[in-house]
Amino acid sequence: MGSMVPFAKMNGLGNDIVVIDMRGRSDAVTAEAAVALARGDRTGFDQIMAIHDSKTQGVDYRIDILNRDGSRAQACGNGTRCVVQALAAETGRKSFTFKTLAGILTAEEHADGLVSVDMGRPEFAWDKVPLSEEFHDTSRIELQIGPIEAPVLHSPAVMSMGNPHAIFWVSEDVWSYDLERFGPLLENHPIFPERANISIARVTGDASLDLRTWERGAGLTRACGSGACAAAVSAARTGRTGRTVTVTLPGGPLRIEWREDDHVIMTGPAEWEFSGRVDPVTGEWQADEVAA
């Protein structure tokens, strides 16, 4: 076993997150370690959030995000809330800035324990999503699944929330779609050269949505924070709702506000489960002993 670093198994609305402390090290969590850790019965996760020292002036930490298949992601809303809660417990501080592949994010823990993350600005341009061919209007692109004359899902909104998202708006219960079957086909559709997170969304009120997501590199999850942001932005952009909504995911609700300055603010909970130490090269791990 190589050198071990601390980790915390956490979740954000049931989105399974492993926060790994890589501060003081110059290497990175390997894809092999991620895949090995994902197989563990207690450490099975959707995303790893590896906290690194920041080399950027004015930024507290850099976060490296890995999916359970070992691929890297630019953004993870639920995981960022977990990182904030872990750092707030350690340092006593309430607000933080992070560098991610999606840019610099700010986040804060509130007195009630909920955490808000400024997820940045959505990008609608086809080459920023990215798509493999030009679409002038990304609020509804030509893409469908199922028979041509009676598609099961069609015309998704697409955007980047730092990471690529496709939102299929439906009028029936979001649970009536076999997302486990359609998710992998759509995630890997040639229109998405970097693959995509695939969501099914339904408007349930003036300021409320239901959402299920098949995540790129992770599969079906109980919550996708950046997916909730993308759905809220798409709903407001197309006049389905106003700019502040509650998005109900299988794991529970998130509050999303698309502010007038174009930034998307996500607010929700994070929960610690257990801690341990992990080898970031091999993924071998052990839980901390808990005093009786």
Ligand SMILES: N[C@@H](CCC[C@H](N)C(=O)O)C(=O)O
């Ligand atoms: N769980 C997420 C999104 C994680 C990243 C995604 N699977 C990707 O590869 O883009 C969230 O809460 O935002």
